[in-house]
Structure formats: C-alpha cells, structure tokens
Amino acid sequence: MKRFACTVFLIMALFSSTLQLEVLADPVQTARPKYEIQAKYDASKQTVSGHMVVTIPEMRLFPQKEAFFQLYPNVFKDWKYEKESKPEKPGYLNVKNVQVDGVTVKENVKETILQVPFGKEVPIGKTARIEMDYELVLPKGGTRLNTYENTAFLAQWYPMLVVQDKEGWHNDPYTTVGDPFYTQMSDFEVSFDLPAGYQVISSAKDQASPAEKMVLKQDNVRDFVAVLTKDYQVIRGKSGKTDVNLWYLKGMEKESKPLHEAALSSMKFFGERFGEYPYEEVDVVLGETGFGIAGMEYPGLITSIAKMPTMTGETPAISVVAHELAHQWWYGVVGSNQAKEPWLDEGLTTFSEHLFMQKQMKEDDRDWLKKASDKTDEIHKAVGIHSAQKLYDYPNEIYGIMVYIRPAAMMYQLMDDIGEEKVMEILKTYYERYQFQTATSQDFFKVANEVSGKDLKPFFDKWLYFKDGEPKKTNTAS
Structure with a gap:
C-alpha cells in the first residue's frame, strides 16, 4: 500500500469525491544467494x-x-x-x-x-x-x-x-508509482554495531532487548529490512507458531492495542484460508516511514500508519495492517515480479484485506468495489490501460484503482461464479505450489482452471485485460 493513489482508504475517498500438484522448480528459484x-x-x-x-x-x-x-x-x-x-x-x-x-x-x-x-x-x-x-x-x-x-x-x-x-537481467528503473522491486529468495546474516540504547526490529527473529552488537540470521526471504530505534515500545503476542509484535511510539497508545489484536486476528485468518505462515516472527511497526507511505510490506515486517480518516472520523488503521500482513502470503512467500505484473500481489492482497474486513470486522465493501470497478471501465475506454500491465505503464492517479481495486472486485465475482469454497481452494493451492518461488499470472490462471474444473480464460480476459465478450457482471452485497 504505497503513495496516496495506491492506498485503499484514500482511493475510496478520491472515488467518493468524484463519484497441489508437484512442479519441477527452476534452479534460479531454488538455489539462493x-x-x-x-x-x-x-x-x-x-x-x-x-x-x-x-x-x-x-x-x-x-x-x-x-x-x-x-x-x-x-x-x-x-x-x-x-x-x-x-x-x-x-x-x-x-x-x-x-x-x-x-x-x-x-x-x-x-x-x-x-x-x-x-x-x-x-x-x-x-x-x-x-x-x-x-x-x-x-x-x-x-x-x-x-x-x-x-x-x-x-x-x-x-x-x-x-x-x-530466463528473461535476462532485471535492471528495472526506480519509480515512485508502486513497488519497482523484484528480488529472489536469499539467505541473510546481518550484524549490527549500534549506539547505546538502540533496538533492531527486522525481517529476522529479533533479540528481545537493546544491545550495542547483535547478529541476526534469516534464510529464504526476498530481502532484509531493519528498523533501528531508541523510541519504540512493543506489544507481544502469538498467532499459531508465529510471534506477532506491534511496535508503537508515544502518542499511539490508543491505537496500539486494537491494531495488535487486528494483527493477531488477520494472521490467523490468512493462515487458515491460504496456508500456514512459515516464519517464526512478524513485526508491525507504526509510524512515519517516509513520504506518502501509509503502509508497506517486507519479509517478516510491515509498516503502517496508526490511524486513518473515515467518513465518521479517524479510526485505528486496521485495514492497512490487514493489507500489509496479507502481503506476507502474496509477495513474501509466493513472490511475483512486481515491476512486470503488479496486479498479481496487490490484487490478491487487496481481496484478502477486504475478505478479512468483511468476515472478521463485519465491514463489507463489496458494493463500493463494484462502483469502483465500474469506474475502471470508463478509465479503460478513455486511456486504454488495463489491469495487468507493467508498473511503468500506469499514471499514479489510476494505478491503485486498476491494480488494487479492480482485481479485488474480480475475485469477489469469481466467488459469486464458482463459490467461496472453490476460490479459497484456488488460493490455498496457489500458495502451496508456488511458495518460496516467483509465480506469474499464467501460473495463477493455471491453478484456477485446475481447481475450478473450468476454462476461466474468458473470465480473466474480461476482468484483467478488458477483452471483448459479454459484459462482466458484478453482484452487490445482499
């Protein structure tokens, strides 16, 4: 969830104002630097x-x-x-x-x-x-x-x-739209020499207290992030086998407890539906991580704002925390080339976030997803952009609605067409088959066809590529 146009809750504000089978793994995916x-x-x-x-x-x-x-x-x-x-x-x-x-x-x-x-x-x-x-x-x-x-x-x-x-070197340029970061699974051993009183929060299983020297190890992750701090306090908990820690600053006490509870609940929710989270620890860090960043995902660590605006006032940013934690499954464990196919992690993650908010928090935004998705039809007619293009093809103003929102609405429509149980089986199979690898859109389509027993190509063609055919249908919440 990046920049204002890529943040779901601000996209909503903008919109309202304008209206397993085994596979042989590629060596590059199994051997790790x-x-x-x-x-x-x-x-x-x-x-x-x-x-x-x-x-x-x-x-x-x-x-x-x-x-x-x-x-x-x-x-x-x-x-x-x-x-x-x-x-x-x-x-x-x-x-x-x-x-x-x-x-x-x-x-x-x-x-x-x-x-x-x-x-x-x-x-x-x-x-x-x-x-x-x-x-x-x-x-x-x-x-x-x-x-x-x-x-x-x-x-x-x-x-x-x-x-x-197989496509060569991915020397993808930087962009402020979305995430231009494509990395492979690697092993890390990182030693920190720190000033007195500093704590490290990282992609690894972290030490419990500040220390001037520490060594952190984490295998089989896509990159390694660290927060070096003297100021953060922590609430600790556990979801299944995973330690779930929420780190907050002075002044965030009111939001820290409900956000930690949401982190525990969402980790359990996603683990039960998609598959077990494979790492020992995940950290949620609240605070000012950089310009325009409402929330951001990294292996074993997410950042989030503490509170967010709504139509009725500010509230703890539960949906942001849920979104970034869903990325632990869609990006962290099952990877994708975010520069080439950004919808594949952002669309599945946004759907996962909305499903959690619907089922666990009793906030159902399917009607809003329908209206936002209808808006993408107008955008496509005006500028010709679809939902499965490269990151660099999108103006910042429409990136979020095309890459996050429309694919999420697509997954809800798929639930209406083939049933919620089948869609959960698709996601679970996709997770099991491609964990610790880099999956593609075609991999996802293949799994969806196998699990559903249907040829879903026309469905995905309409939703992601806006190809001609019968108009897509979108049911509203009953």
Whole structure:
C-alpha cells in the first residue's frame, strides 16, 4: 500500500469525491544467494557503513561474466520525480573495494545500477564470492528509507543483487508509482554495531532487548529490512507458531492495542484460508516511514500508519495492517515480479484485506468495489490501460484503482461464479505450489482452471485485460 493513489482508504475517498500438484522448480528459484552484511550505524551522522559479501549459488541458469546490484538509495541523491516527494535531505549508497573471489575488480555505477565484472567467467556448478565496502547516507523524508527522530527505517538499504532469469537481467528503473522491486529468495546474516540504547526490529527473529552488537540470521526471504530505534515500545503476542509484535511510539497508545489484536486476528485468518505462515516472527511497526507511505510490506515486517480518516472520523488503521500482513502470503512467500505484473500481489492482497474486513470486522465493501470497478471501465475506454500491465505503464492517479481495486472486485465475482469454497481452494493451492518461488499470472490462471474444473480464460480476459465478450457482471452485497 504505497503513495496516496495506491492506498485503499484514500482511493475510496478520491472515488467518493468524484463519484497441489508437484512442479519441477527452476534452479534460479531454488538455489539462493547468501548475504553477509556488517553494518555500523552512526546516529549522529545518520550513516550506515560496513562490509558486505554476497555468494552467488552454484546452481544457476547461466554461466556468469558479471553481476548487477541495485543501489536504490541513489535516487535520493539527485531527485528526478515529483517535487512534493523530494527528500528534505539527500541520501545515497556508495560502494568501494569491490572484489570477486578475492580479486579486485573495477565496478561501474550508473545511477542506481552497480555492475560488477568478473575476472573470468564463472561456470554453472561454481560459486562466486562478491564483496565490497559501502557507506549509506540516509535521506530525510525518503520513501521507505527515512529517519524520524531516534529511528532509522532501513528499506532497500544495501546493494541488492539483481535477478537474472530466463528473461535476462532485471535492471528495472526506480519509480515512485508502486513497488519497482523484484528480488529472489536469499539467505541473510546481518550484524549490527549500534549506539547505546538502540533496538533492531527486522525481517529476522529479533533479540528481545537493546544491545550495542547483535547478529541476526534469516534464510529464504526476498530481502532484509531493519528498523533501528531508541523510541519504540512493543506489544507481544502469538498467532499459531508465529510471534506477532506491534511496535508503537508515544502518542499511539490508543491505537496500539486494537491494531495488535487486528494483527493477531488477520494472521490467523490468512493462515487458515491460504496456508500456514512459515516464519517464526512478524513485526508491525507504526509510524512515519517516509513520504506518502501509509503502509508497506517486507519479509517478516510491515509498516503502517496508526490511524486513518473515515467518513465518521479517524479510526485505528486496521485495514492497512490487514493489507500489509496479507502481503506476507502474496509477495513474501509466493513472490511475483512486481515491476512486470503488479496486479498479481496487490490484487490478491487487496481481496484478502477486504475478505478479512468483511468476515472478521463485519465491514463489507463489496458494493463500493463494484462502483469502483465500474469506474475502471470508463478509465479503460478513455486511456486504454488495463489491469495487468507493467508498473511503468500506469499514471499514479489510476494505478491503485486498476491494480488494487479492480482485481479485488474480480475475485469477489469469481466467488459469486464458482463459490467461496472453490476460490479459497484456488488460493490455498496457489500458495502451496508456488511458495518460496516467483509465480506469474499464467501460473495463477493455471491453478484456477485446475481447481475450478473450468476454462476461466474468458473470465480473466474480461476482468484483467478488458477483452471483448459479454459484459462482466458484478453482484452487490445482499
């Protein structure tokens, strides 16, 4: 849930104002890179410096003569996007002393892309060890990467290995619309050297109390996020085998308890319907994570605002927390290429959020989803954009309604057509079959056809691609 146009509750405000089978896994999806990161945080300078080693796995699709890394913080050095989202203070990520298997190489950096040439080709069956020193200068007011009083939000904060698959290297450019981040499952060992009194909240199973030195380990996740803080307090709980922690700041006491209860309830709800959550811990962090970010998902950690506006006043942001926790299933465990097919995680997540709000919180927005979906028909006729395009095709103003809202309405219509039980079976099968992998739209369609026993291609063609045929039908809540 990103930016104002990508946040469901603000899309609603804008709208109202304007009206298992086993499969053989690809080696690139089963062999995982390993990151070993040493990080030292200087709170006075707001910098993170240290050393990183990435080991390229021996099982790959291709021999390699080079590797690429994303240096996302560099977008905050020379801001090229909307003026209103420009950071108050610039930030960047510098690397130096790059080596491959102990041999110094000359790296090449162009904006956010780091190219690391190998001295010689590394064949399939051989690993490669890439290491570098780095310095991160944190921006103030950056999206996702931010500092707020005695807290540093570290998202996309280290050189991130670019995915190479059958389509080649995915050196996707940064954009302020949606999530331009496509990563593969990796193993992490991250050591932090911290000022006195600081706590780390991260994608790993975290230590319970502040410490000046700590080592965190987490295998089989898509990236690693960390919040370094002196200010946050925690409410702890458990959903099944998973520790569910909610972190809040002074002044958020009123919202913290209902949001923690919602986190526990939604984790249980999604686990029962889609499949068991596989990690030991998930953290919910409330607060100012960056410009325009109402909520954001990462492996094992989500961020959220504490409260949100409604027609009757402000209320705890339960739907935001539910949305971001649903991403633990649709993005975290079952991955997708968010730059190429953003609907696949955002649409399923928005549907999951609305289903939770309907079933558990007794807030049924299907009638609103119908009206919003009807609006997308008008948008498509006017500009020709559909719901299954690349991230870069969408203007920010219509991204949310096309990528979040219409696919969610589609899933409700599918429930009306084939039954709720079948739709839950589709999602459960999809989750079981593609967990820890990168799925595609075609993978989802295939599962839907198998489970339903129907050819659903015409249905998905109408809803996602606006292809000609009989007009889609959308039932309102009874």
